[in-house]
Amino acid sequence: MINKSEIEQKVAEFLLQIKAIKLQPGKPFTWASGIKSPIYCDNRITLSYPAIRTYIRQNLSALIQEEFGSVSLIAGVATAGIPQGVLVAQDLGLPFAYVRSSAKDHGTGSLIEGEVYQGQRIVVVEDLISTGKSSLQAVEALRAAGCDVAGLVAIFSYNLQAATDNFKAAKCRFSTLSNYNALIEYASDHSFINKDDLELLRKWRDNPQEWGNSGESNTF
Numbered sequence: 285m286i287n288k289s290e291i292e293q294k295v296a297e298f299l300l301q302i303k304a305i306k307l308q309p310g311k312p313f314t315w316a317s318g319i320k321s322p323i324y325c326d327n328r329i330t331l332s333y334p335a336i337r338t339y340i341r342q343n344l345s346a347l348i349q350e351e352f353g354s355v356s357l358i359a360g361v362a363t364a365g366i367p368q369g370v371l372v373a374q375d376l377g378l379p380f381a382y383v384r385s386s387a388k389d390h391g392t393g394s395l396i397e398g399e400v401y402q403g404q405r406i407v408v409v410e411d412l413i414s415t416g417k418s419s420l421q422a423v424e425a426l427r428a429a430g431c432d433v434a435g436l437v438a439i440f441s442y443n444l445q446a447a448t449d450n451f452k453a454a455k456c457r458f459s460t461l462s463n464y465n466a467l468i469e470y471a472s473d474h475s476f477i478n479k480d481d482l483e484l485l486r487k488w489r490d491n492p493q494e495w496g497n498s499g500e501s502n503t504f
């Protein structure tokens with residue numbers, strides 16, 4: 285059985301070590317959802333580190349087997365979920381396909397690339413969940429193609445209530461290797477951030493939708 289709390293901390297440690305976690309409270313990041321945030325997690329950087337890439341691949345594969353049992357295809361969410369999904373599919377010896385964020389406007393016009401079939405039991409691989417909108421768009425595209433989506437895994441989740449609500453409404457299970465709460469506690473305990481940073485990151489967590497609009501970003 286996998287040790288979830290050990291993996292949460294190890295992935296948080298790796299992300300901090302390679303500076304995939306960026307703190308920029310004075311110049312907030314704008315996310316895909318439009319949310320303004322003092323923090324950004326760039327999982328794409330893990331691909332540049334073979335040992336970390338391997339750890340993530342092995343643990344995503346183990347998570348899929350433990351949470352979802354037997355599946356017959358891994359699907360990646362474009363773009364950052366594609367390389368992670370390919371690595372996992374290779375690890376598990378399974379076919380792979382990916383879902384674009386919108387259908388191609390030329391050539392085949394495809395939304396799903398690769399072969400999937402009606403009734404096929406699939407796990408979707410994403411790199412990160414903020415609101416879950418990108419993840420669930422891919423899940424819905426696969427369901428519309430007749431696939432049986434067992435669930436979704438990702439490297440990191442921000443623990444946003446919006447994501448919990450969106451996945452629940454879509455009746456889709458998800459599981460991640462690490463998450464925001466684990467990350468900020470690890471970062472504080474191991475001196476990657478100071479007390480003021482921790483306070484700010486906790487404040488942001490309590491109301492992420494409003495944070496960038498309330499002048500909070502200038503108080504760091």
Ligand SMILES: O=P(O)(O)OC[C@H]1O[C@H](OP(=O)(O)OP(=O)(O)O)[C@H](O)[C@@H]1O
Binds near residue numbers: 416
């Ligand atoms: O849960 P959500 O609110 O949808 O946000 C998370 C999504 O945002 C990022 O993708 P981005 O749109 O930046 O594109 P990329 O994967 O092509 O880099 C990330 O890779 C997730 O797909």
Ligand SMILES: O=C(O)c1cc(=O)[nH]c(=O)[nH]1
Binds near residue numbers: 316326
């Ligand atoms: O929500 C997003 O767009 C997002 C947030 C984040 O921390 N990292 C990322 O790649 N995307």
